[in-house]
Amino acid sequence: MARDPMRVLLTVRRHAVEAERRTLAGCVAEQAAIAARIAALDDAMLRDRDAAAGWDDAYRFLELAPVRRDAWLADRRTLVLEADAAACVSQAGRDRLAAARTASESVVQSMSEREAERRAEAIRREQHELDDVARALPAKPRTHAGERHRDERPDRAASQQSVAP
Numbered sequence: 169m170a171r172d173p174m175r176v177l178l179t180v181r182r183h184a185v186e187a188e189r190r191t192l193a194g195c196v197a198e199q200a201a202i203a204a205r206i207a208a209l210d211d212a213m214l215r216d217r218d219a220a221a222g223w224d225d226a227y228r229f230l231e232l233a234p235v236r237r238d239a240w241l242a243d244r245r246t247l248v249l250e251a252d253a254a255a256c257v258s259q260a261g262r263d264r265l266a267a268a269r270t271a272s273e274s275v276v277q278s279m280s281e282r283e284a285e286r287r288a289e290a291i292r293r294e295q296h297e298l299d300d301v302a303r304a305l306p307a308k309p310r311t312h313a314g315e316r317h318r319d320e321r322p323d324r325a326a327s328q329q330s331v332a333p
Contacts, residue, residue: 174275174278175279178272178275178276178279181275182272184268184272185268185272187268188264188265188268189265191261191264192258192261192262192265195254195261196258198254199251199254199258202247202250202251202254205247206244206247206248206251209244210244213240216233216236216237220233
């Protein structure tokens with residue numbers, strides 16, 4: 169049994185859409201993980217700052233605070249760059265997903281158009297066959313308005329004439 173190539177193409181296009189969707193989901197999950205790491209780093213910096221303010225004899229802590237803050241800011245800048253890169257990758261994934269969906273929808277549209285053409289052709293063939301049958305029937309003689317043809321229900325015409333005074 170031969171498979172319809174359009175159905176095969178549609179299956180391939182749908183698989184491509186699903187693959188792009190999974191890829192995009194991975195990119196978005198990576199973006200969320202980076203955002204969570206940035207939020208955790210910000211929370212740690214705020215907790216450290218609040219803890220430093222609460223110590224009366226925190227001179228050692230205060231000496232190390234700028235060094236630690238610089239390290240955290242460097243880590244944060246790195247994470248922000250990673251987040252920007254992940255956003256670019258996610259956007260590219262969204263674009264690829266949109267292209268895959270468009271390709272899949274175009275196959276569906278093409279299949280619909282072909283099916284409509286097949287139906288229209290079947291209707292034309294059926295109408296042509298009906299026209300051929302109608303042409304093959306003997307032609308009925310035409311009469312003028314109000315006149316009856318002699319082959320047209322002679323028994324009824326005779327009964328109507330006999331009733332009339």
